[in-house]
Amino acid sequence: MPRPEDPRGFPKRNRSPALRVLLLNPPSHSVVVRDYLCSKTSKSGYLFHPIDLVLLSGSLASEHDVHVLDAVAEDLDADQAHARIEALAPEVVVSLVGSVSWPEDRAFLAEQARRGRRVVATGDVLHEASEERLREEPWIEAAPHAFANDDLLRYLGGEREELEDMTLRDAQGTPRHLRVGARHKRRGEYRVPRPRHELFPTHGYRFPFARSQRFATLLTDFGCPYPCTFCVIGTLGYRTRPVADVLEEIDHLRAAGTRELFVMDQTFGVQRERALELCAALEQRGDLSWTTFTRPDTATDELLGAMRRAGCHTLILGIESADDALLARYKKGYDTNVTRAAVGRAQAAGMAVVGTFVIGLPEESEASLEASLAFALELELDFLSLNMAVPRFGTPFRAELLGLGLVDPTELVMDQGGASAFLPTRTLDRDAMLALKRKLVRRFYLRPSWILRRLRRVSSWSELANHASQGWALLRANLGPR
Numbered sequence: 001m002p003r004p005e006d007p008r009g010f011p012k013r014n015r016s017p018a019l020r021v022l023l024l025n026p027p028s029h030s031v032v033v034r035d036y037l038c039s040k041t042s043k044s045g046y047l048f049h050p051i052d053l054v055l056l057s058g059s060l061a062s063e064h065d066v067h068v069l070d071a072v073a074e075d076l077d078a079d080q081a082h083a084r085i086e087a088l089a090p091e092v093v094v095s096l097v098g099s100v101s102w103p104e105d106r107a108f109l110a111e112q113a114r115r116g117r118r119v120v121a122t123g124d125v126l127h128e129a130s131e132e133r134l135r136e137e138p139w140i141e142a143a144p145h146a147f148a149n150d151d152l153l154r155y156l157g158g159e160r161e162e163l164e165d166m167t168l169r170d171a172q173g174t175p176r177h178l179r180v181g182a183r184h185k186r187r188g189e190y191r192v193p194r195p196r197h198e199l200f201p202t203h204g205y206r207f208p209f210a211r212s213q214r215f216a217t218l219l220t221d222f223g224c225p226y227p228c229t230f231c232v233i234g235t236l237g238y239r240t241r242p243v244a245d246v247l248e249e250i251d252h253l254r255a256a257g258t259r260e261l262f263v264m265d266q267t268f269g270v271q272r273e274r275a276l277e278l279c280a281a282l283e284q285r286g287d288l289s290w291t292t293f294t295r296p297d298t299a300t301d302e303l304l305g306a307m308r309r310a311g312c313h314t315l316i317l318g319i320e321s322a323d324d325a326l327l328a329r330y331k332k333g334y335d336t337n338v339t340r341a342a343v344g345r346a347q348a349a350g351m352a353v354v355g356t357f358v359i360g361l362p363e364e365s366e367a368s369l370e371a372s373l374a375f376a377l378e379l380e381l382d383f384l385s386l387n388m389a390v391p392r393f394g395t396p397f398r399a400e401l402l403g404l405g406l407v408d409p410t411e412l413v414m415d416q417g418g419a420s421a422f423l424p425t426r427t428l429d430r431d432a433m434l435a436l437k438r439k440l441v442r443r444f445y446l447r448p449s450w451i452l453r454r455l456r457r458v459s460s461w462s463e464l465a466n467h468a469s470q471g472w473a474l475l476r477a478n479l480g481p482r
């Protein structure tokens with residue numbers, strides 16, 4: 001007998017009773033971002049909605065009684081978070097975990113398991129050698145490795161075979177990683193029921209580029225088709241959501257009064273026609289403003305014009321380095337001339353440009369850092385984001401360093417947010433790397449010309465307050481050499 005379907009065509013299983021499920025971002029001593037198989041300390045105190053939980057909220061709420069507790073957004077300590085969970089009394093806790101906060105996460109969640117909860121965990125630290133991790137951590141019942149599918153929904157419904165990418169325990173408790181095909185080859189469309197943004201806290205999320213304090217975080221695709229070797233997203237394949245599903249989600253947000261979006265696609269516009277269709281639909285609505293990521297070689301005049309008309313005010317561009325040899329070595333697929341032209345096009349289209357750089361790769365030196373700063377100044381970037389190179393789980397970069405014996409496979413705690421340096425470079429030890437990174441941040445942001453330009457471009461009191469608080473947090477984190 002065919003399964004009944006909801007109006008948008010998602011099959012209902014109804015094979016087992018609904019569970020009370022808690023989607024959890026666990027407490028942390030500092031503001032950390034754990035999402036999309038990455039984790040880091042927040043550079044300026046920013047915190048957007050954890051996109052894994054956002055997507056899972058739609059899928060799981062189609063069959064279960066779903067609640068959300070974001071202990072980072074609500075600034076809860078461990079005791080407060082435990083008390084909130086006791087009051088909710090979920091049967092299953094689906095929690096983010098992160099390499100950046102792994103000791104805290106495992107202590108907190110082991111205590112939840114001790115209190116009788118089923119604990120499902122997902123995050124970067126479980127993305128590689130997951131069977132080994134589950135053997136070490138008996139409190140983890142299962143670990144999904146992707147969130148843009150229905151693996152977890154099917155697992156909670158009792159299915160134990162043919163899951164796309166999940167580590168679970170067999171009847172004897174032995175961990176088994178089920179995976180269909182190679183991750184990087186996954187292509188095509190994916191569908192998830194409308195994410196339940198309304199379940200997330202209304203306060204506590206902060207995004208430096210948002211023009212309104214009230215914003216939503218969403219995803220219109222999953223993964224990235226490019227092969228940059230230090231990035232985990234490029235190892236996940238590339239899938240898109242139907243534009244109609246994305247618009248349903250956005251219209252629901254609009255009906256609830258949200259007008260500002262963080263579109264978390266890692267390379268917006270990979271599929272040109274689809275991106276233009278989405279932009280045309282947003283332009284027609286005419287009441288949204290948003291920020292997204294793309295690559296310099298994707299940012300054509302046609303795409304940027306369509307994005308601007310659709311309300312995109314800030315573009316986050318992966319610039320990575322001022323060194324063309326380094327860009328080639330890590331398979332970025334473009335050089336600094338391409339970046340120079342793309343930044344010019346985005347500025348001409350009227351967008352603010354955030355340049356992200358990866359620093360601290362083994363080839364990094366004081367001279368290459370100086371060159372990166374000079375490039376950022378030449379491009380007149382509106383914002384500079386320096387990400388510390390780390391051997392992220394599941395990346396070719398990590399595999400290379402492991403092969404060379406430069407990374408200890410048992411060292412699971414790392415942070416690309418810049419609060420610490422994980423790797424020494426060939427010419428800089430960790431302390432020197434960190435001190436230079438802090439100096440670069442100060443030299444970029446403490447320029448009177450930059451401050452004046454930002455003030456001239458601020459469009460609301462809310463944006464000004466946002467800049468002031470996050471700018472202060474960024475500077476505080478980067479004052480002094482250590």
Ligand code: SF4
Nearest residue numbers: 224226228231234266
């Ligand atoms: S383009 Fe960006 S998201 Fe895609 S693989 Fe490269 S660094 Fe990762």
